[in-house]
Amino acid sequence: MRQKAGEKLFQVVLVVLLSLLCLTVLYPFVYMLAISLNEGADAAKGGVYLIPRTFTLINYEIVLGNEVIRHAYLVTIARTIVGTVAGLSVTLLVAFGLSYKGLPMRRTILGYILITMLFSGGLVPFYIQLNNLGLLNTFWVYILPGMFSVWNMFVMLKFIQGIPEALIESAELDGASPPRVLWQIVVPLSKPMLAALGLFTAVGHWNDWFAGAFFVSDQSLIPVQTFLQQLLSASDISAVLGSNTNQEALARSQMQNITLMSIKMAVVMASALPILCVYPFLQKYFVKGVLVGSVKG
Amino acid sequence: MFAKLYKHRWQYLMIFPGVLLLLLFSYIPMAGIQVAFRDFQIGSSIWSSPWVGMDNFAFLDEPQFWTVVKNTLYISVLKFVFGFPAPILLALMINEVAHSAFKRFVQSVSYLPHFFSWIVVAYILQSVLTIDGGLVNDWIAKAGGEPIFFLGSTEWFRPIVVGSGLWKETGWNTILYLAAFTTIDPQLYEAAKVEGAGRFARIRHITLPGIVPTISIVLILSIPSLIAVGMDQIYPLMNSANMAVADVLDTYVLRSGLQQGYFGMATAVGLLSSVISLALVLTTNQLSRKINGEGLW
Numbered sequence: 001m002r003q004k005a006g007e008k009l010f011q012v013v014l015v016v017l018l019s020l021l022c023l024t025v026l027y028p029f030v031y032m033l034a035i036s037l038n039e040g041a042d043a044a045k046g047g048v049y050l051i052p053r054t055f056t057l058i059n060y061e062i063v064l065g066n067e068v069i070r071h072a073y074l075v076t077i078a079r080t081i082v083g084t085v086a087g088l089s090v091t092l093l094v095a096f097g098l099s100y101k102g103l104p105m106r107r108t109i110l111g112y113i114l115i116t117m118l119f120s121g122g123l124v125p126f127y128i129q130l131n132n133l134g135l136l137n138t139f140w141v142y143i144l145p146g147m148f149s150v151w152n153m154f155v156m157l158k159f160i161q162g163i164p165e166a167l168i169e170s171a172e173l174d175g176a177s178p179p180r181v182l183w184q185i186v187v188p189l190s191k192p193m194l195a196a197l198g199l200f201t202a203v204g205h206w207n208d209w210f211a212g213a214f215f216v217s218d219q220s221l222i223p224v225q226t227f228l229q230q231l232l233s234a235s236d237i238s239a240v241l242g243s244n245t246n247q248e249a250l251a252r253s254q255m256q257n258i259t260l261m262s263i264k265m266a267v268v269m270a271s272a273l274p275i276l277c278v279y280p281f282l283q284k285y286f287v288k289g290v291l292v293g294s295v296k297g
Numbered sequence: 298m299f300a301k302l303y304k305h306r307w308q309y310l311m312i313f314p315g316v317l318l319l320l321l322f323s324y325i326p327m328a329g330i331q332v333a334f335r336d337f338q339i340g341s342s343i344w345s346s347p348w349v350g351m352d353n354f355a356f357l358d359e360p361q362f363w364t365v366v367k368n369t370l371y372i373s374v375l376k377f378v379f380g381f382p383a384p385i386l387l388a389l390m391i392n393e394v395a396h397s398a399f400k401r402f403v404q405s406v407s408y409l410p411h412f413f414s415w416i417v418v419a420y421i422l423q424s425v426l427t428i429d430g431g432l433v434n435d436w437i438a439k440a441g442g443e444p445i446f447f448l449g450s451t452e453w454f455r456p457i458v459v460g461s462g463l464w465k466e467t468g469w470n471t472i473l474y475l476a477a478f479t480t481i482d483p484q485l486y487e488a489a490k491v492e493g494a495g496r497f498a499r500i501r502h503i504t505l506p507g508i509v510p511t512i513s514i515v516l517i518l519s520i521p522s523l524i525a526v527g528m529d530q531i532y533p534l535m536n537s538a539n540m541a542v543a544d545v546l547d548t549y550v551l552r553s554g555l556q557q558g559y560f561g562m563a564t565a566v567g568l569l570s571s572v573i574s575l576a577l578v579l580t581t582n583q584l585s586r587k588i589n590g591e592g593l594w
Contacts, residue, residue: 010496011395018390018399022406024464028421031432035424046435094315097308104301109312116323119575122567123547124554125329126322131339133321148318178307207414210529214555228416232423232533261427268420275412283405286412290472 029272036060036266040259058258059266068219069227069267076223079142080205087201088194090148095156096182117150130215141215142205142223152197155289159193160186196289199282206275224271237263333565339558353561362549369545372526375459377519383467385512388474389500404475407468418461419533423448449538462530473511481507510589517585521577524570546570
């Protein structure tokens with residue numbers, strides 16, 4: 001009986017601690033949402049913790065009415081789609097090619113790939129090479145350099161090697177060529193794996209700000225995260241309001257005392273919301289991907 | 298020989314894009330390391346720039362470089378000291394939760410921050426810590442204290458980096474441990490219960506030993522990253538006020554190379570850190586061979 005009470009107390013303490021932890025994860029988003037839905041000047045006085053005190057949508061109207069931001073969204077969406085499809089295709093093709101154990105020079109090619117995980121030329125020679133290839137300041141600088149992920153390839157390779165060989169051999173006996181085997185046997189069987197790797201690649205593209213910040217100078221080519229990075233250290237709102245086409249919102253904003261902080265919160269929420277919305281549905285794929293990748297091959 | 302190669306033409310065709318991409322974006326930049334020993338200007342060719350011997354390594358005599366090295370090691374060691382045990386502790390806590398729906402909820406919430414970029418994390422920090430109307434300074438003011446300029450202070454920089462790192466990655470890093478728990482034989486727990494072992498005795502004698510292999514793999518894999526402090530995390534938080542403690546090797550290379558145009562010197566710094574990280578990886582591999590009986594590859 002005493003043990004049962006102790007057990008109950010232990011569970012209560014555990015639940016309280018873990019709930020607090022969840023709160024520290026979730027609360028910043030609630031706070032930022034509240035600030036972004038509050039009038040800027042009012043929020044700056046402090047005290048807006050949970051729900052907006054003077055509710056307004058003006059911050060979002062300004063952000064979504066801004067051409068630079070809308071354009072940055074298009075760039076982000078385009079690079080996420082193109083980058084994920086291209087990256088997944090290359091990774092799958094290489095992994096499938098290397099899954100043939102009898103392939104001449106297989107070990108040499110594996111070594112050639114592995115070395116790149118151990119040593120790199122560093123940032124500056126990489127930058128010089130991007131310059132020599134004419135990739136700086138083009139959309140392709142987001143796609144090509146990261147298109148072949150060695151790590152994902154090894155995860156995929158391990159997965160393909162786990163497919164029963166008899167399946168592939170019997171298809172080959174029926175005269176199926178490697179592309180056919182890939183398309184009709186390997187791809188259908190690797191769907192969960194492809195989903196996991198695809199999601200990781202997509203999140204990587206969605207979140208990348210570095211390439212946009214250092215390999216691109218044309219403002220019409222920067223993705224949302226790079227825009228956010230530039231805005232992070234901005235000292236006045238002209239960075240956002242400069243090219244606003246939404247004149248009416250702009251005129252109202254002068255009266256409503258919007259602040260840099262409230263605008264910032266609206267931009268960052270607009271970039272975080274898509275991830276917050278899809279995350280609950282896709283979480284299981286992410287976890288699956290990590291677990292397959294972690295088992296040593 | 299040729300017949301054998303021809304027989305595998307499909308496989309080679311599939312592998313080719315990967316090999317080409319690595320050539321372009323990994324191997325040619327490796328050859329570009331010679332910039333460290335040349336007087337290279339952007340726009341000229343690497344191969345025709347004059348050799349300058351070790352001139353580009355003059356930074357080794359500058360105190361600023363050693364400050365940067367110290368900053369890098371300081372942050373990476375701090376991140377390791379807190380970031381390594383935290384997920385183990387959290388995983389143990391999650392594992393003890395009896396209510397399975399709550400358990401799943403905690404897992405989902407704690408993985409979430411992993412999917413946001415460090416830019417978004419920097420915004421969260423800004424909104425919560427800012428001097429005008431930020432949450433924390435709001436409380437400090439209410440308690441009658443002086444506001445603290447967290448984001449522009451040298452004392453607060455390291456705690457902020459470590460804390461935000463914990464916030465973002467602790468939950469995600471529990472995945473491997475939680476998976477390892479499921480491989481522990483439940484009969485062990487039953488037997489321990491019959492023997493009268495309490496909860497903490499069970500954790501110490503069954504749960505922890507059960508995840509020792511996972512702990513050692515994670516430990517080994519984290520050694521090479523000791524030299525590389527995530528530029529992704531540091532750069533958005535760095536400003537002129539906290540530069541003295543925030544400047545790490547990666548940001549130093551970025552600034553002197555891409556922003557100030559000292560290509561030779563920045564390449565030389567990059568080469569140095571690449572060599573050190575290679576040495577760490579190779580040492581780690583030896584270590585892993587000794588401890589686990591097999592290497593990392």
